[in-house]
Amino acid sequence: xxxxxxxxxxxxxxxxxxxxxxxWRSPEPKREYDVVVVGAGGHGLATAYYLAKEHGLRxxxxxxxxxxxxxxxxxxxxxxxxxxxxxxxxxLYEKSMKLWEGLSQDxxxxxxxxxxxxxxxxxxxxxxxxxxxxxxxxxxxxVDAEVLSPQQIQEMLPxxxxxxxxxxxxxxxxxxxxxxxxxxxAWGFARAADAHGVDILQNCEVKGIRREGGAxxxxxxxxxxxxxxKVAIVAAGHSSVLAEMAGFRxxxxxxxxxxxxxxxxxxxxxxxxxxxxxxxxxxxxDKGDLVIGAGIDQYAGYGQRGSYHVIEGTLQxxxxxxxxxxRVRMNRQWGGIxxxxxxxxxxxxxxxxxxxxINCGWGTGGFKATPGSGWAMAYTVAQDRxxxxxxxxxxxRFYNGHLIDEHGAAAVAH
Ligand code: FAD
Ligand code: PYC
Numbered sequence: 001x002x003x004x005x006x007x008x009x010x011x012x013x014x015x016x017x018x019x020x021x022x023x024w025r026s027p028e029p030k031r032e033y034d035v036v037v038v039g040a041g042g043h044g045l046a047t048a049y050y051l052a053k054e055h056g057l058r059x060x061x062x063x064x065x066x067x068x069x070x071x072x073x074x075x076x077x078x079x080x081x082x083x084x085x086x087x088x089x090x091x092l093y094e095k096s097m098k099l100w101e102g103l104s105q106d107x108x109x110x111x112x113x114x115x116x117x118x119x120x121x122x123x124x125x126x127x128x129x130x131x132x133x134x135x136x137x138x139x140x141x142x143v144d145a146e147v148l149s150p151q152q153i154q155e156m157l158p159x160x161x162x163x164x165x166x167x168x169x170x171x172x173x174x175x176x177x178x179x180x181x182x183x184x185x186a187w188g189f190a191r192a193a194d195a196h197g198v199d200i201l202q203n204c205e206v207k208g209i210r211r212e213g214g215a216x217x218x219x220x221x222x223x224x225x226x227x228x229x230k231v232a233i234v235a236a237g238h239s240s241v242l243a244e245m246a247g248f249r250x251x252x253x254x255x256x257x258x259x260x261x262x263x264x265x266x267x268x269x270x271x272x273x274x275x276x277x278x279x280x281x282x283x284x285x286d287k288g289d290l291v292i293g294a295g296i297d298q299y300a301g302y303g304q305r306g307s308y309h310v311i312e313g314t315l316q317x318x319x320x321x322x323x324x325x326x327r328v329r330m331n332r333q334w335g336g337i338x339x340x341x342x343x344x345x346x347x348x349x350x351x352x353x354x355x356x357x358i359n360c361g362w363g364t365g366g367f368k369a370t371p372g373s374g375w376a377m378a379y380t381v382a383q384d385r386x387x388x389x390x391x392x393x394x395x396x397r398f399y400n401g402h403l404i405d406e407h408g409a410a411a412v413a414h
Contacts, residue, residue, distance in 0.1 A: 001195035004108055023187060024194035029201050032227040033061045035381055036219060037234055038206050038242060040064030041073040042182070043359055043366065044234035045189035045200075046374020047381070049107070052196030054375070055382035060198045061228075063221055065205030069186025072236050072366070075304070075336035077259050077281065077293040079272055080368040081118045081177035083145050084409045085134050088392040089345060090141045095389055096372025097143075097176060103371055109188030111180050112286065118177035119148065119156075121275040121321075123166045130408055131172045138174075148173045156271060157322075164320040166278050179272060179283055179291075185370055209246040215354035216246070232357045232381050237302065237337025239360035248352045250360065251398045252339045255296040257364055258306025260314075260333040262325075264288030276410075278317040290328060292318055296338065296364060306335040338363050343403040344410040348376055349386050349394040357381050358395070365410055 002008065002021045012019050035051060037044045040062045051057045062068075080100055082093035104110050122128040131147060138145035148171045150162050162168045190200055201223065208220035209231065218227040233242045243250045269284035279295035294314040297307055311333060319326045341347060341361035346369070348359045359377045362369060372389075379387040386394060397403055 001108075001191070004110070023191045024200055026202070027199045029061065029204065029221070029223050029226050030199065033199075033229075034059040035230045035232060036060075036226060036228040037062045037232045038219070039071070039233070039235040040068035040186075040190070040200060040202065041071045041234065041236055042069070042185050042189060042370035043236070043362070043373045043377070044232075045186060045193055046370050047232055047234055047359065047377040048198045049189050049193040049196065050375045050378035051382060052193060052198055054378055057382060058197040061201055061226070062193070062198060063201045063204040063206060063219065063226070065203070065222070067202050068190050068200060069183060072336040072338060073186050073370075074182055075259070075334055076182055076367040077283070077291050078179040078182050078367055079118060079177070079274070079281065079283070080113070080180055081174050082143055082368070083118070083120070083134060083138050083172060083174045083177065084406055085137055086404050086406060087141060088404050089406050089409070090138065090143055092372055092376065092389050092393070093369060094141070094143050095375065096369045099371035099375060100180065103188075107188045107192040109184060109191060111184045111188050113178065113180040114286075115176050115178040116271050117173055117175045118272040118274065119153065119171040119173050121171045121273065121277075122169050123275065123277045124169070127277060128169050131170065134409055135172050144174055144176050146173050146175075147171070157269075157273070159322060159324045161321055161323055166275070166317065166320055168321075177272070182367065189374070206242065206245070209242065209356070211246065211353055216356040230355045230357070230381055232359065232377060234359045234377065236360065236362065236366070237339050239339050239358065243351070243358065246351065246353050246356055250347070250358070250395075252341055252361055253300050254302060254337050254339055255298070255300055256303060256306050256335045257294070257296045257338045258310060258333060258335040259291065259293040260311065260330050261285070261289040261291050262328045263331050265290065265328065273321075275317070275321070280314045280317040280321075282318055282322070289331065290325065296340065302337055304335050304337055306333065340364070342398070344406045345404045346373070346393055347395055348373065348390040349380060350384075351395065363410065
């Protein structure tokens with residue numbers, strides 16, 4: 001694999017950047033793989049990468065119905081944090097945070113991880129009690145967290161309106177949290193997985209999952225039948241569709257979730273601000289756009305678009321908090337399909353079909369988990385059992401009642 005470094009950049013700059021190799025191959029599908037991962041979003045690509053890197057599995061393919069990274073991975077607002085409430089969730093997201101901190105070096109690809117901090121605003125006394133409790137829980141788990149007073153918030157954001165219809169009484173703040181560049185995450189994992197021999201098969205929709213004697217044997221795809229010893233479903237908003245192909249059901253609802261970006265502005269917004277209570281969050285990309293997101297559309301659906309009344313409510317809230325932005329023009333809007341579980345936590349583990357594994361239910365918050373999710377999923381597939389980090393996130397919890405209710409820390413209303 002061609003290495004990115006200051007020297008390779010310099011070398012290529014004098015030859016008009018014509019010497020760069022393709023970042024990954026586009027091979028024909030083999031007849032058979034040890035593992036096929038369904039879904040080339042960040043989570044699927046990370047799973048394949050860690051299967052190869054950590055577990056030495058090289059006969060691996062990732063099959064994708066469209067283009068790699070074209071699902072939620074390329075549609076999200078890129079917030080990365082690990083300030084969840086419950087021990088199980090905090091440890092999983094914190095594992096991911098640690099991987100983020102070394103990711104660009106590990107995969108030799110700049111994912112532009114920027115630890116500019118994430119603020120979760122409190123607008124009522126109950127919000128502030130919840131914030132105190134979550135900050136305490138985070139600290140007990142060794143995760144950095146602090147409570148900011150309104151004055152401290154105003155020092156960071158002098159133009160915030162603390163006394164609007166949504167009074168700001170304080171916030172939780174995680175300094176190690178921030179944002180990363182979503183496309184780069186998909187491309188970086190794809191390139192690193194490909195370098196380990198993983199075949200990435202785009203335009204290869206899975207249309208059926210073949211089983212024999214209760215075990216998976218392969219996939220019917222748009223590019224023919226592919227035999228597989230093991231299959232990992234990592235298909236986000238379409239997880240239920242794939243589970244149905246394998247004859248079991250998932251406790252998930254698929255909903256549209258949307259975001260929008262403004263025209264580019266000079267750097268003005270130094271951190272990330274989220275408000276669960278008013279369903280709005282905002283940051284500024286390195287290009288200068290304000291990146292703004294909303295809560296989910298309440299109806300279930302597979303249309304990758306959002307609706308106007310949600311945009312209107314979100315922008316109303318943003319302008320109340322930041323009147324300065326009232327004349328900024330919005331440039332683009334889009335939606336993704338998120339797979340929401342009843343306790344706002346993911347499912348990572350075994351399924352009722354032998355050799356078939358599932359990673360889904362990340363809902364509105366899976367981007368931050370991309371490396372950790374791939375790492376835990378790779379372990380689960382390679383060892384045929386969950387890692388202690390994802391043991392609590394099995395499908396069984398919906399039968400035995402050991403739910404991990406993270407609605408409060410999900411930070412986006414659903
Ligand atoms: P995806 O990237 O959706 O990958 C799944 C892939 O499976 C897709 O490429 C799809 O085409 C493929 N697939 C589906 N069916 C098939 C099939 N039959 N055959 C083959 N391939 C198939 N999370 C955060 O942590 N922070 C945020 O700030 C944040 N903001 C968000 C904002 C928006 C607007 C949205 C929509 C989501 C946001 N999320 C955020 C959530 C996050 O984007 C997702 O949880 C995460 O990207 C899921 O990653 P993934 O790789 O599992 O999914
Ligand atoms: O989980 O932090 C999050 C998030 C932000 C926007 C959407 N999800």
